[in-house]
Amino acid sequence: xxxxxxxxxxxxxxxxxxxxxxxxxxxxxxxxxxxxxxxxxxxxxxxxxxxxxxxxxxxxxxxxxxxxxxxxxxxxxxxxxxxxxxxxxxxxxxxxxxxxxxxxxxxxxxxxxxxxxxxxxxxxxxxxxxxxxxxxxxxxxxxxxxxxxxxxxxxxxxxxxxxxxxxxxxxxxxxxxxxxxxxxxxxxxxxxxxxxxxxxxxxxxxxxxxxxxxxxxxxxxxxxxxxxxxxxxxxxxxxxxxxxxxxxxxxxxxxxxxxxxxxxxxxxxxxxxxxxxxxxxxxxxxxxxxxxxxxxxxxxxxxxxxxx
Amino acid sequence: xxxxxxxxxxxxxxxxxxxxxxxxxxxxxxxxxxxxxxxxxxxxxxxxxxxxxxxxxxxxxxxxxxxxxxxxxxxxxxxxxxxxxxxxxxxxxxxxxxxxxxxxxxxxxxxxxxxxxxxxxxxxxxxxxxxxxxxxxxxxxxxxxxxxxxxxxxxxxxxxxxxxxxxxxxxxxxxxxxxxxxxxxxxxxxxxxxxxxxxxxxxxxxxxxxxxxxxxxxxxxxxxxxxxxxxxxxxxxxxxxxxxxxxxxxxxxxxxxxxxxxxxxxxxxxxxxxxxxxxxxxxxxxxxxxxxxxxxxxxxxxxxxxxxxxxxxxxxxxxxxxxxxxxxxxxxxxxxxxxxxxxxxxxxxxxxxxxxxxxxxxxxxxxxxxxxxxxxxxxxxxxxxxxxxxxxxxxxxxxxxxxxxxxxxxxxxxxxxxxxxxxxxxxxxxxx
Numbered sequence: 204x205x206x207x208x209x210x211x212x213x214x215x216x217x218x219x220x221x222x223x224x225x226x227x228x229x230x231x232x233x234x235x236x237x238x239x240x241x242x243x244x245x246x247x248x249x250x251x252x253x254x255x256x257x258x259x260x261x262x263x264x265x266x267x268x269x270x271x272x273x274x275x276x277x278x279x280x281x282x283x284x285x286x287x288x289x290x291x292x293x294x295x296x297x298x299x300x301x302x303x304x305x306x307x308x309x310x311x312x313x314x315x316x317x318x319x320x321x322x323x324x325x326x327x328x329x330x331x332x333x334x335x336x337x338x339x340x341x342x343x344x345x346x347x348x349x350x351x352x353x354x355x356x357x358x359x360x361x362x363x364x365x366x367x368x369x370x371x372x373x374x375x376x377x378x379x380x381x382x383x384x385x386x387x388x389x390x391x392x393x394x395x396x397x398x399x400x401x402x403x404x405x406x407x408x409x410x411x412x413x414x415x416x417x418x419x420x421x422x423x424x425x426x427x428x429x430x431x432x433x434x435x436x437x438x439x440x441x442x443x444x445x446x447x448x449x450x451x452x453x454x455x456x457x458x459x460x461x462x463x464x465x466x467x468x469x470x471x472x473x474x475x476x477x478x479x480x481x482x483x484x485x486x487x488x489x490x491x492x493x494x495x496x497x498x499x500x501x502x503x504x505x506x507x508x509x510x511x
Numbered sequence: 512x513x514x515x516x517x518x519x520x521x522x523x524x525x526x527x528x529x530x531x532x533x534x535x536x537x538x539x540x541x542x543x544x545x546x547x548x549x550x551x552x553x554x555x556x557x558x559x560x561x562x563x564x565x566x567x568x569x570x571x572x573x574x575x576x577x578x579x580x581x582x583x584x585x586x587x588x589x590x591x592x593x594x595x596x597x598x599x600x601x602x603x604x605x606x607x608x609x610x611x612x613x614x615x616x617x618x619x620x621x622x623x624x625x626x627x628x629x630x631x632x633x634x635x636x637x638x639x640x641x642x643x644x645x646x647x648x649x650x651x652x653x654x655x656x657x658x659x660x661x662x663x664x665x666x667x668x669x670x671x672x673x674x675x676x677x678x679x680x681x682x683x684x685x686x687x688x689x690x691x692x693x694x695x696x697x698x699x700x701x702x703x704x705x706x707x708x709x710x711x712x713x714x715x716x717x718x719x720x721x722x723x724x725x726x727x728x729x730x731x732x733x734x735x736x737x738x739x740x741x742x743x744x745x746x747x748x749x750x751x752x753x754x755x756x757x758x759x760x761x762x763x764x765x766x767x768x769x770x771x772x773x774x775x776x777x778x779x780x781x782x783x784x785x786x787x788x789x790x791x792x793x794x795x796x797x798x799x800x801x802x803x804x805x806x807x808x809x810x811x812x813x814x815x816x817x818x819x820x821x822x823x824x825x826x827x828x829x830x831x832x833x834x835x836x837x838x839x840x841x842x843x844x845x846x847x848x849x850x851x852x853x854x855x856x857x858x859x860x861x862x863x864x865x866x867x868x869x870x871x872x873x874x875x876x877x878x879x880x881x882x883x884x885x886x887x888x889x890x891x892x893x894x895x896x897x898x899x900x901x902x903x904x905x906x907x908x909x910x911x912x913x914x915x916x917x918x919x920x921x922x923x924x925x926x927x928x929x930x931x932x933x934x935x936x937x938x939x940x941x942x943x
Contacts, residue, residue, distance in 0.1 A: 260592040262614035274941045279934075280909070346755070347763050367755025369915065455756050455908075458701050458915035474585055475904055477613040 247490065254484035259477040271484035281485070283460050284468040287373065288442055291464065294377045295384065295441040300434060303385045307392030308422070322393070325386035333383075337450040340379050341366070344451075366451065369461035376462055379447050384440065388433050395429035396422065431504040435497055442493055445470065465489055540570055544830055544837065546577040547587065548602030550820065552784075552855040553654060554579055557600075559854065560841040567836075584610060591620055597825050599834035603651055605642040605819040606704065609903045612722075617645045622824040625649045627835055631843045638894040639860040643821035645899070647720070651821020652842045655781055655857035658890050659708055659815040661801045662787060663775035664768065667694060675801050679741055682804040686750020689774065695752035695767075697777045699742055700759045701914040703907025704817055708779075709738045711895040712815035713806060722900035724939060727932045739917060739924035746918060753918050756911065765790045768797075777803055779817045780887065784856040788877055796879040800886050814890040816897070858887050865891050902939060909934045 254271055258264035275281050309315065310322055328336060343350050344365035352362035365375045399422065407417050423430075445466040448457075456463030456471070463471075465485065473482025501507060546557055554577045565573045577600075580586055584607040587597050597620070603611060611617040625632070625648045632640070632649070636656070643651030661675075667689070668675055676682040676696075686696040699705060707717060715734035719725045726735060745751030752773065754764065767773035768791060775798065776782065787798065803814050822842065824834045841847055848859035849869050864870050865888035874880040900906075910931055917927040 259614040259616070260588065261616055270941070274937075277937070280912070341757065341761075345758060345761070345763050348766055364755060366757040367753070369919070452757050455702075455911060457757075458755060458919075459912040461915070471908070474588075475610065477588065477610055 250483040250486050253480050254487045256480040257478070258480045260479050261477075264480065267480070271481045272488075274481065275484050275488065280460055280463070281465075281468055284456075284463045284465045287461070287463055288444070288465045290373055291376065291380060291444055292438055292441040295380055295437045296434060298377065298381055299384050299388060299437055300430070302381065303388035303433065304392050304426075304430075306385060306389040307396055308418070310389060310393055311396045322390070325389055327386065328383045329387040333446045334450060336383060337379070337447050340375070341451055344375050367458055369458050372452070372457045372462045376444075376448055376451065379451070380441065380444065383447070384437065388437065391429055391433050391436075392426065395426045399425045427504065431500070431506070434504075435500055438496060438500065439493060442489070442496075541572045541574070542830055542833055543574040543576060544600070544833055545598040546575075546600035546602070546822075547580040547583050547598040548577075548820070548822075549579065549581075549583050549604060550602065550785075551579050552857070553577075553602055553820065553822075556851055556855050557837070557841055560847060560850075561837055564837050564840045568833075573833075588616075591616065597828075599825050599828045599830050600838060601823050601825065602654070602820045603643070603823050605653075605821060605899075606904070606907070608643060608651070608821070608899055609901055611650075611823075612645050612899065612901050615645075617650045617823070618648070620826055621650050622826050622831055622835060623648045623650065624652065624824070624835070627839070628652075628843065631839075634845070634863060635843070635860045636862055636891065636894050638816055638896045639819065641720075641896050641898050642819055643823070643899075644720075651823045652838055653860050654820045654822065654842070654851075655779075655818070656860050656887065656891065656894065657779045657781065657816045657819045658858065658887055658894055659712070659777060659779050659803050659817060660886055660890075661697070661775060661777050661803055662782065662798055663696075663801060664771075664797050665799050666797065667771065667774050676804050677802065678807050679804045680807050683741075683744055683748060683750050686745060687748040690749025693749075694772050694774060696745075696750045696774050698752040698754045698759070698764065698773065699746070699918070700754050700756045701911045701918060702756050702759070703910035703914070706738070706910055706914060707897070707907070708777075708815045708817040709742065710735055711897055712803065712812050713738055714811040714895075716897065717906060718898045718900035718903065720898050722898065722902075724900065724902060724906075724935050726906075726928070726935070732928055732932075735928050736924045739927060743917070743924065760786060762790065765794075768794060780856075780858045781818055783877075783883075795877050799878055799881055800883045802886060802890065812895045813893040814895075816894055852884070858884075862891050901942070902935060905938050906931070906935060 253264070255266060255268055256264035257267050257271070306325060310318060310325070312318075315321065342348075346352060346362050346364055346367065347356075349362075349365065351365065355362050363371055365371050403421050403425070404417055407421060412420065443466055444464050448462050448464050448467055449470070452462055454467075454471075456467055466489070469482050469485040469489065472478050472485065544561070546554070548554060557577050558575060561573070561575045561577070565571070583601075584603070587601060588610065589595075590597050601621075608617070611621070628635075628649060635653070639653040639656065640649050643649055643653065663675065665675070668685075671689070673685050673688065676685045682696060689696060710717070713734045715726075715731045715738070717724070717726045717731070725731055742751060746753055752767075758764070764773065764776070768775070776787075778786075783800070791798075805811065805813060822838050824831055824838060828834060842851075842860075845859075845861055845864055845867075848861050848864050849867055851857050852859055852864075852870055853873070859865065859870065865884065870884040871888050872882060873884055875883050913922070913927045913931050916922050917924065922930065
């Protein structure tokens with residue numbers, strides 16, 4: 204009888220222990236999910252609900268169903284902001300990504316002297332305040348006194364209206380994005396490059412592979428996960444671009460909104476005009492776009508493909 | 512034991528009462544007045560006046576917390592949304608006033624000053640009340656006349672035997688002559704407020720006193736097209752230079768003055784001490800102030816207006832009465848309007864101040880001793896009246912976009928106005 208009671212007690216204890224054992228990992232990872240729930244999930248859901256209302260943030264909200272979405276899709280300024288943002292995203296993917304990779308390969312070269320100094324230099328834009336960088340670029344882009352126009356003026360050519368011309372302002376912003384992002388992304392690539400086993404290159408060299416062959420047959424395939432990560436980062440950051448453009452154009456969105464990004468559009472509608480419901484609709488559309496594009500990117504890189 | 516407990520309780524109660532009494536007395540005599548603004552000159556002027564004003568209340572110990580707050584309107588609206596306190600006095604820049612009109616925020620959170628101004632209302636020019644009116648009631652007292660004049664370098668005209676133009680026709684003619692040497696008379700940018708400045712001078716209106724969009728009305732539409740065509744003519748001849756809005760307040764303009772390829776600017780009174788003097792200190796004595804050119808046919812006004820900051824009083828503040836009295840003392844007395852000009856160079860909004868020798872007789876060394884107040888005295892009676900609207904910012908931003916495509920020749924004046932009217936009508940319909 205005593206033996207039976209002891210057995211039951213052990214079973215109960217074991218079963219409780221098993222429960223504890225099962226819950227422990229969740230308890231350890233819970234801080235992230237709690238914070239995620241409070242600061243991302245809940246606000247996102249609230250924004251989704253809010254997008255169906257008209258609300259100035261102070262008075263009572265008024266239910267308007269899908270009117271915010273209707274206006275958003277018919278607003279030519281939103282269409283322009285979306286086009287501008289797409290241009291920034293495509294330019295970033297096509298320019299920043301390859302440039303960062305090339306830079307990382309160069310920084311990884313064994314023959315490179317003072318490599319740490321170069322790496323620190325390319326990383327500097329990341330640790331410098333966006334405001335400071337943008338103000339410096341504002342001076343560089345100045346039509347009459349800017350450094351970029353100085354050679355043109357010296358040669359007697361027409362200076363470029365970097366910030367005043369509807370086409371050039373996009374170029375000006377892409378240059379700023381390239382300068383600011385390339386360094387950080389090259390550090391990611393550098394980390395990836397340093398994890399590629401040296402033996403692979405040695406074996407390829409013995410087989411007579413050229414530098415380009417090694418790059419395309421070893422480096423690129425081995426960096427695939429990093430390229431995926433970096434391309435998602437580039438896409439997300441370029442779609443969410445705001446502060447650089449906002450400061451560079453004094454919050455105006457450039458001539459004829461030529462440089463306005465979707466987030467700048469959201470900010471202007473939400474905070475300047477106090478249309479928080481409408482801004483929530485913009486945010487929801489932006490979230491859906493980013494989510495779908497990220498899924499497409501993952502699909503393209505074969506993340507969802509089942510391994511044989 | 513019970514007796515001891517009773518004694519302790521009584522002692523505690525007496526102690527609390529003793530502690531509370533002096534605190535209550537102290538609270539009654541200690542008042543902290545807060546003020547937020549975007550401009551340090553207002554802090555300077557209000558601080559000086561507050562020191563004088565507090566002498567009216569010898570029994571009250573005032574503390575003045577006046578400060579420049581970055582993104583002040585975002586912060587105040589954020590505080591209101593969160594149910595937090597807002598300052599007793601708030602300087603609302605007129606461009607941001609429509610944000611406070613949204614959902615009647617201005618009416619529910621700020622003091623209606625109309626009756627408080629009482630007889631003083633008529634002392635201030637009407638055009639300086641309307642930017643702070645909501646449903647016919649006044650919620651702010653303006654800081655400056657904001658009348659528009661022509662800042663110019665006389666030497667550029669004198670060297671060529673040209674005279675300072677007084678009409679737009681003369682302006683374009685003189686400008687065309689100077690343009691042959693690569694010199695522009697003034698500049699324009701794709702800013703909705705700047706367009707409004709030229710439109711108001713011609714007698715046009717964008718919104719009426721009920722905040723209704725009246726630009727599509729025939730008279731206003733005609734005026735808007737005339738104004739755009741005037742600007743187009745100036746741009747094409749080189750008399751007027753286009754400057755990107757991102758560069759309009761920066762060093763590019765000042766360098767152009769220095770190099771002698773830009774004569775000056777058509778700008779409001781605040782341009783002098785807020786922009787020109789601080790950035791072009793080395794150009795002292797090279798500038799003068801003249802009247803804005805007028806339209807040849809005599810229609811319209813002698814001047815225009817752009818800008819302004821109206822001070823409002825928080826309705827729910829327990830110090831609202833003190834805040835209003837300080838505002839009244841600082842901005843609604845003739846003496847202090849004159850002091851404001853003397854100390855921070857913002858022109859009085861009271862027409863009577865322009866009869867005072869301290870305004871019209873004051874020589875400004877930056878303008879080579881010119882009595883600049885005389886120029887403003889000639890135009891103070893003709894400051895255009897304009898009205899706010901919930902859709903003002905929408906208009907200004909979209910007009911800026913239309914101006915950019917108009918200035919580069921992509922659309923005609925008629926098309927630019929049609930486009931803005933269409934956009935505004937869509938926005939207004941959406942908001943209904």
